[in-house]
Amino acid sequence: MASIPNPVSLIYQKTLHRTCYTKPTSINTTIKAMAKELHFNHDGSVTKKLQAGVNLVGDLLGVTLGPKGRNVILPNKYGPPKIVNDGETVLKEIELEDPLENVGVKLVRQAGAKTNDLAGDGSTTSIVLARGLIDEGVKVIAAGRNPIQISRGIEKTAKALVSQLKLMSREIEDHEIADVAAVSAGNDYEVGNMIAEAVAKVGRKGVVRVEKGTYTENKLQIVEGMQFDRGYLSPYFVTDRRKMTVEYDNCKILLVDKKITHPKEVFKMLENAVQGDFPILIIAEGIEQEAMAPIIRNKLKGALKAVAIKAPAFGERKSHCLDDIAILTRGTVIRDDIGLNLEKAGIDVLGTATKVIITNKSTLIVTDGSTRQAVEKRVSEIKAYAENVEENFQRKILHERIARLSGGIAIIEVGAQTQIELKDKHLRIEDALNATKAAIEEGVVVGGGCCLLRLSLKIDEIKEQLDNEEQKVGAEIFRQALAYPIKKIAENAGVNGSVVVQKVLANDNLRYGYNAARDCYQDLMEAGIIDPTKVVRCCLENAASVAKTFLTSDAVAVDIKEKQPFPRRPPMPPIPMSGNLPPFSKRPPMPMSGNLPPFPRRPPMPPMPMSGVGPLGM
Numbered sequence: 001m002a003s004i005p006n007p008v009s010l011i012y013q014k015t016l017h018r019t020c021y022t023k024p025t026s027i028n029t030t031i032k033a034m035a036k037e038l039h040f041n042h043d044g045s046v047t048k049k050l051q052a053g054v055n056l057v058g059d060l061l062g063v064t065l066g067p068k069g070r071n072v073i074l075p076n077k078y079g080p081p082k083i084v085n086d087g088e089t090v091l092k093e094i095e096l097e098d099p100l101e102n103v104g105v106k107l108v109r110q111a112g113a114k115t116n117d118l119a120g121d122g123s124t125t126s127i128v129l130a131r132g133l134i135d136e137g138v139k140v141i142a143a144g145r146n147p148i149q150i151s152r153g154i155e156k157t158a159k160a161l162v163s164q165l166k167l168m169s170r171e172i173e174d175h176e177i178a179d180v181a182a183v184s185a186g187n188d189y190e191v192g193n194m195i196a197e198a199v200a201k202v203g204r205k206g207v208v209r210v211e212k213g214t215y216t217e218n219k220l221q222i223v224e225g226m227q228f229d230r231g232y233l234s235p236y237f238v239t240d241r242r243k244m245t246v247e248y249d250n251c252k253i254l255l256v257d258k259k260i261t262h263p264k265e266v267f268k269m270l271e272n273a274v275q276g277d278f279p280i281l282i283i284a285e286g287i288e289q290e291a292m293a294p295i296i297r298n299k300l301k302g303a304l305k306a307v308a309i310k311a312p313a314f315g316e317r318k319s320h321c322l323d324d325i326a327i328l329t330r331g332t333v334i335r336d337d338i339g340l341n342l343e344k345a346g347i348d349v350l351g352t353a354t355k356v357i358i359t360n361k362s363t364l365i366v367t368d369g370s371t372r373q374a375v376e377k378r379v380s381e382i383k384a385y386a387e388n389v390e391e392n393f394q395r396k397i398l399h400e401r402i403a404r405l406s407g408g409i410a411i412i413e414v415g416a417q418t419q420i421e422l423k424d425k426h427l428r429i430e431d432a433l434n435a436t437k438a439a440i441e442e443g444v445v446v447g448g449g450c451c452l453l454r455l456s457l458k459i460d461e462i463k464e465q466l467d468n469e470e471q472k473v474g475a476e477i478f479r480q481a482l483a484y485p486i487k488k489i490a491e492n493a494g495v496n497g498s499v500v501v502q503k504v505l506a507n508d509n510l511r512y513g514y515n516a517a518r519d520c521y522q523d524l525m526e527a528g529i530i531d532p533t534k535v536v537r538c539c540l541e542n543a544a545s546v547a548k549t550f551l552t553s554d555a556v557a558v559d560i561k562e563k564q565p566f567p568r569r570p571p572m573p574p575i576p577m578s579g580n581l582p583p584f585s586k587r588p589p590m591p592m593s594g595n596l597p598p599f600p601r602r603p604p605m606p607p608m609p610m611s612g613v614g615p616l617g618m
Contacts, residue, residue, distance in 0.1 A: 035560040039100060044142065046100065046556055051138055053104025054550070057094060058131035061087045061112070061124045066448075066489035067187040067517040071424070083420050085186060086427040087124030088116045099558040104550075108134070111546040115538040120434020121184055122535035125485050126543050129452070132481030133547035140477065141551060146470050151548040153466055153474020158544035160462040161455050161478070162537055168451065168510070169443040169533040174200070176444065177436055179528030183447055184435035185428045187517050194220055195429075195436055198410035204440050206407040207364060209357075210429050212422060213413030218429075223354075224375070225366040225409040226328055228312040228321065232358050233287060236296045237307040246307045246358040248279035253351035253365070255322050255333045256284035256342060257311070260291045265342045270295065270304060272347050279305035281356050283325065285318065286310060307356075309363055317397060324405055327378050329353055330371050366409055379406045438532035446524050447531035449486030450513030452539075453504060456482040478544075489516050 039046045063070045064085050074082040074093045084090060091112050096102040111130040112123030133154060141147050172180065177199055182192030198208045198220055207227045213219060232238070237246050254269055266282070273280040282295075287308050298304035312321045322333045331351025334340045340349070355366040379402055386398040414429055416422035445451040459479040463472045486504070487497025493516040500514045503521060513524040524530070 036557045037099075037560045039556045039558070041554045046554075047138060049098065049100035050104035050107070050550065050553075050556070051134065053096060053098075053101035054108045054131055054134050056096070056101070057091070057105050057108050058127055060094065061090055061127045062488045063492065064090070065124050065128060065485065066492045067183075068493040069186070070492070080420055082423055084424055084427055086424075086431060087112055087127065089427055091123060091127075100556060103556055103558065107550055108546055111542040114542045114545075115535070119438045119532065119535040119538045121431045121438065121532070122435075122539050125449075125452075125535075126539045128485050128488055129481055129539055130543035130546045132484035133477060133543055134550050136477040136480045137474075137547060137551045140473055145473055147551045149468060149470035150474040150477065151552050153471030154478060154544050154548055154551075155474075156466060156471065157459070157462055157475045157478045158540050160465065161458065161540055164455055164458045165445065165451070165533065165537055165540070168445050168454070170445075172439045172444045172530075176528065176530060177439070180439045180444060180530055180532060181432040181436045183529055183531070185432040188428065188432075190218070191429050191432050194218055194412060195433055198412060199436065199440075202407050202410045203403065205403055206410065208410045208412065208433055209364070210412045210414060210426065210433055212426055213415045215413070215415040216417055217415040218425075219413040219415065221411045221413060223366055223409050223411060224328070224369040224372060225353075225364065226325065226404050227362060227364045227409070228404065229361060230283075230309045230312050230363050231360040233292065233308050233310065234296055235360070236300060237358075244360065246356070248281070248305060248307070248356050249354065251279045251281050251353050251356045252347070253281045253283065253325070253329050253331055253353060253356075254349070255311075255326055255331050255351065256282070257319055257322055257333050257335045258284065258342075259286040259288065260284050260342070261288045263291050263294045266291065266295070268343060269345065269347075269350075270298070270306065273306065274298075274304055276347070279307075279356075280350070281353070281358075282306065282308040283311050283322065284308070307358055309358065320401065324378065324401060325365070326351060327374050328367055328371055328405065329365065330374075364409070375405055435532050435535060438534035439530075442532065442534040442537070444530040445533050445536060446511050446513060447529040448513050448516065448524055449489050450504060450511075450524055451531060451536055452482045453486050453501060453513075454510055457505070481543075481547075486514065490514060492516070493519060495519070 039049075041047055060072065064072060064087055069085060071083050071085050072090050074084060074090065076082050082089075091109050094105050094109070096105055108127060108130050111126040115121075115126040116123040137147075137150060137154070140150065174196075178189065178192040178196035180192075181195040182189045185191040195208070199206070201222055202208060207225065232246055235244070238244055239246050239248070252273070254266075260266060260282075269280065287310075292308060295304065295306050295308060299306050311318050319333075325331070326333050329351025332340070332349040334342050334345055334349060352367070353365045354368050355364075357364040357366075382398055382402050382405075386395055386402070389395045389398065412429060412433075414422060414426045416425050446454070456479045459475050463475045466472050466475060483497075483501050486500060490497040490500040495514075495516075504513050507521075509523065511523045511525045512521065513529070514520075515522055515524065515527055515529060517529075518527075
């Protein structure tokens, strides 16, 4: 009797592609390594080339620093040029033709990129500070100082300055949030006030996002949603390669309070997603590699829109978090103890979100607000339970759940007249929001480059803690470099930077500094010119790290670019000579047109009479 094939397997073959691993019988590939060109710094030429790249980056980004900084125009292959004032965006576009100078660009780029990743702002200040450390360090090393001891002095000085910075910092007040955001956005208080309003509505620990709008003016919108610290399980789920994020609209959510170990457990749900043409977010205690492989494969082939993450928290807290997400999204948590089987579950257990945004560290779920009453009821239950809890840790966990459920999400929609203006405003507002988050996290200090300049007064105390004279030279290098940012801010405002440094240091008030926006000297704290402590800290640490690497490098290896041969036209076939032609009788006849009659030939002339011709006149 013939066996009847499993209908589920047939459907699986038609809609989803299993992950198959086959061992190749033979591999015929050629791997060609790029040749390297070695450069040694015997005569200082390598350092000059690297420093030229560093200086070029410092000059280019330096024009954007401060309230009177200028814009940078970047080319765009697929549209109009981009006009930006954001250092991180400019950094990504710099690529030099000279390979050694390009190494210098990539080296100093790390300072700005790392600061932007950690603090969300301050990339330009990091580059300017790193350039100062490198410039001053190259001078003393050229005079014969030991670069190893100097780099150690720079490293120890940076750690000591960070400790001094924390003593100068204080917690940000509510009315100062707008000032921090406005200063980061180039003294744009419209942006600062909007961010302050968003933070006031969702709380300091709430979620604020920036998106491109469709109107000419900025708008603030508060929506229902939740954010928690769990990222995607595989980078293959990413939908936006530039941001390395997963973004889906009108997404279904599958909540599973156990580990998924086999592909057949989620097959029916994935089949529903393919047939219904909707994206699906899987939140489970864990997903084994065997179960996740077909999900990734079908996502890469375009047959499935899916992403998988681990459930937040652990143990009992994990179950409570899944219940909170289920109430927010109108879904059902699949658990074995309540009789729900994942293999047999239908789409009625899925929750719904208007938008999901997932990074490698966090997940944001936005809903349409239709479950507000259920969410409010859930919050009331958690509050009542928290009142009867005696343990402080448990009470703290419950309050975090309340804030996550009831806080909501603030969305700032950026508006502009043109696409060029929209991109620039979007970058500015993102920087302002990141600076605000950093200020809430670690506090604020005096802005305008004044804080870094004031830290230079602590160098004498730090030098006493160093081991030898050459390490103290490293501390002196840091003293000179700390004045570079405020000098650049003053130069962009059309003022002599050295004069500004002298006037600021002559005043003993630590809050006294130069207001480049108004071209005056005043108490910068009262004027609202403040910087997030986290941004300044990251600038110090990352600039010192890059400078230490630069000053201790003595050789560079770069790729040798292969010269591409000039494309040539294929040679024309040789023209046959008469000696090579076949006999005339064997040549093919000339093609004649079928529509024309043959060319008429003249009749032959009669032969001329010779001897039989009569005399003339006859």
